[in-house]
């Protein structure tokens with residue numbers, strides 16, 4: 001069925017606000033002007049006054065505006081609406097309390113250039129968050145400046161580079177190889193390359209672990225600056241040889257970077273610092289209260305060993321007695337990586353998250369996140385191929401292998417899930433799994449919701465066998481079916497002009 005484009009049907013298509021415009025319609029009425037206009041030139045010079053008729057601004061009433069935007073707001077899928085199983089994004093629900101705390105006027109109204117003496121509360125908050133993250137990661141050096149996960153990576157590999165330069169002097173320029181497993185997040189090789197390293201890829205085993213033999217082989221080839229490793233990996237598997245991997249890299253003089261974006265699987269249970277990791281970044285906008293994927297600000301703290309902490313970005317926030325201050329006098333620092341202090345609002349949310357959970361709460365959240373992913377793994381492996389055998393951590397990966405024999409692919413399954421009322425999982429990532437479906441339920445879903453999701457997935461698996469066209473043609477319940485996503489991304493139409501409306505009318 002094609003849906004006719006109507007201007008005002010709540011559950012159907014919605015015209016653009018420009019297309020709803022009717023000449024002369026307004027949302028206000030002002031009293032007649034009862035003052036003399038002479039003399040206006042002295043108040044507002046002519047060149048600053050517009051003389052056009054506000055051409056192109058939609059002429060609509062107040063209720064037109066309210067209903068238009070309210071209707072569209074109901075088309076969004078959101079974390080407040082239901083499960084958001086987008087693997088690698090940790091789309092957990094976060095307490096409203098954290099938002100409330102982030103809106104405390106003393107924080108929101110504080111100017112970033114306010115003197116230290118008047119910013120003690122904010123500096124203390126940053127300092128205490130640093131302390132908490134140091135405790136959680138087992139890495140005492142912390143900078144909250146980086147504004148994204150990838151930015152934290154960049155900061156971390158720059159620290160590695162400076163540390164190697166200091167340790168090896170001239171010889172350091174022969175150490176420019178950064179090892180990155182083939183299961184890595186794409187940002188890892190990108191960050192390494194931007195920091196001047198050459199990337200060499202390490203193979204993964206059938207179990208989704210780092211191939212230790214290949215790792216040793218690459219180490220033997222020399223020139224090793226370090227290794228960047230996501231743990232748990234992007235296929236949701238905990239790297240159980242992590243200690244041995246760290247030892248192997250340290251033996252050849254390199255440093256170990258751990259991508260900690262998946263820390264939701266470890267908080268309160270295991271600490272990267274204890275595993276031998278030297279540098280890590282966290283994604284506060286995943287694990288610590290700000291949801292990922294909204295396109296909003298991020299915070300990707302960089303944490304490192306005591307030994308490396310002198311290289312962290314400056315200024316550092318330090319405590320002298322009972323006072324907090326900015327320490328600019330850090331000659332070994334890689335420098336500033338972000339204006340002011342980073343994205344402060346997210347730090348408030350993160351501290352509220354950590355303090356309201358407490359030690360046991362953080363651990364429980366981790367355990368629930370892992371349990372939920374394992375529950376899905378166990379329930380769905382009958383119907384979908386699970387390429388790696390080990391029990392997953394916070395997320396579980398499947399492939400479309402069984403369904404693709406019937407011509408049903410990952411994209412089709414994801415689109416069909418929309419008909420069942422769920423936000424799709426992450427698809428075609430990571431690249432080492434053909435037709436990957438990466439599912440991360442997080443700790444924010446209960447048993448009943450997980451079972452609903454399992455039912456939907458099982459039902460789609462059945463449809464794929466019995467009526468593949470139903471899945472291939474999905475979604476069937478949305479206003480717009482399959483988009484030409486490549487064209488939408490490559491040639492986006494971002495501006496409406498009146499003749500576009502006429503063209504659309506002519507085209508019917």
Ligand SMILES: *Cc1c(COP(=O)(O)O)cnc(C)c1O
Nearest residue numbers: 088148149150185187230259261
């Ligand atoms: C999300 C993620 C990143 C990148 O984080 P951004 O904030 O998007 O830059 C890096 N590594 C892993 C494993 C991730 O999941």
